[in-house]
Amino acid sequence: MSSLEDIARDAVRRAQKKGATEASAVAARDREVSVDWRDGRIDRVSDATSRGMELRLYVDGRYSAVSTSDLRPEALDRFVEDAVALTRTLARDPYRSLPDPALYGGQAGVDLAIDDPAYADVDAGKRRQLAQAAEAAARAVPGADAIQSVTGSFYDTSAETFRVHSNGFAGAQRETQFWLVASVSVRDGDMRPEDSHWAGTRYIAELPAADEIGRAAAERALARRGARKGKSARMVMMIDRRAAGRLVGYLKQALAGASLQQKRSFLDGQLGRPIASAKLTLTDEPLRPKGLGSRRFDEEGLAARRLPVVDAGVLRSYFIDTYYGKKLRMAPTTGGASNLVFKLGDRSRDQLVADVGDGVYVTSFLGGNSNSTTGDFSVGVRGFAIRGGKLAEPVSEMNVSANQLELWRHLVAVGDDPNPYSDILTPTLVFDGVQFAGV
16 A cells, blocks of 8 residues: 555646646545443444545646545546646636745754654553543542433544645654543533533543543533523623633634635734733744644645744734735735644632632633624623632523624733643633623
8 A cells, every 4th residue: 555655746746747837735544533431331432544635736827626535546547637627627816826935944853742652552442441431430529419411532533644745845744632521411400501521632641530531520510500690790701711712713713814815804904013902922833742733834834933923912923824925915924823822821710710809700602603804702601600709609691792802902811721632722811891791
């Protein structure tokens, strides 16, 4: 069987031979395994391995992206021939080309530590044992008689890619991820509150204990009992580090070159201007060891580099790829975020709760919508009231409506506790003057 490198290089050679001006190919192999253990027995098992290739063609000023999972040499030859012929029928797009080869240079030679050599030792028994242990731990907490259902889930991936461009780039990446999740629902009269806890790492040995995951999920779900709608008011909003990534996701969307070029970004024209309070410093760090978004090059082959995004509230960079860089007449930075890292504060979550005094501690956002053009958004929230500097009763069925630019300017505190199980490493965040709609 041909290697991924052989497949990618062969596809590019065939494309050029059949008339492509430029071409790039990425060949990939992925394995995804998941086990769900629900209420004392196996609920679902999945083990899927796939191989495929994506080919990007630039033919006489025209562009297309095609993919196939049939990697036999005879099938690949017909696939490439048909793809080149199809591309010739498309409209010309003068902005389409491979990146400037100069942007490939300077690729870091560091070991990102994103491929666990112990992956092959993780067998079916280990996966089941972890999922089962998470469920058992959830059912062992005080008050467990109120638990209705528990699911322990273990999920892992192993992926390998090889990318090659006709103008000089070639690069490979291997990576693994391991995730352990516990989801718990409880009885509360006619209601069935639910919550979960999870962790994801590059190395299986660095996953928290299954007991910790299950216990935390059960405690979070049991704490939801008795939740009621809070009062409508303008209050301090403190956001749990697991939930805060939702807000940063809105920023990511607005920072994308496609959003800027299509006039669908509330950050259009804001480069070099304050868009948040001075408490916000956000950096894209692709070379972070063991990061869930770490990489030595991006999806265009551009060498990965640290990118200041927001510095003390001032917008410093957008995420710009080659195509939208040409359209916007801006230099490419990178096509998308890797690991978004906050400059941390010096206060723990509990210290911030005490500092808040009175407000709402949001543990999750529910549903809602966001307008990336204006920055307006409205989302449901649930969490806990903060009263007298301590967490009080659970609250739910409340909404927060605001504008992104206005909200980030009301950021008053950043915690010291980044979420390690995400490529958006959000700490606890505190905003003042946020409008809640409730009773």
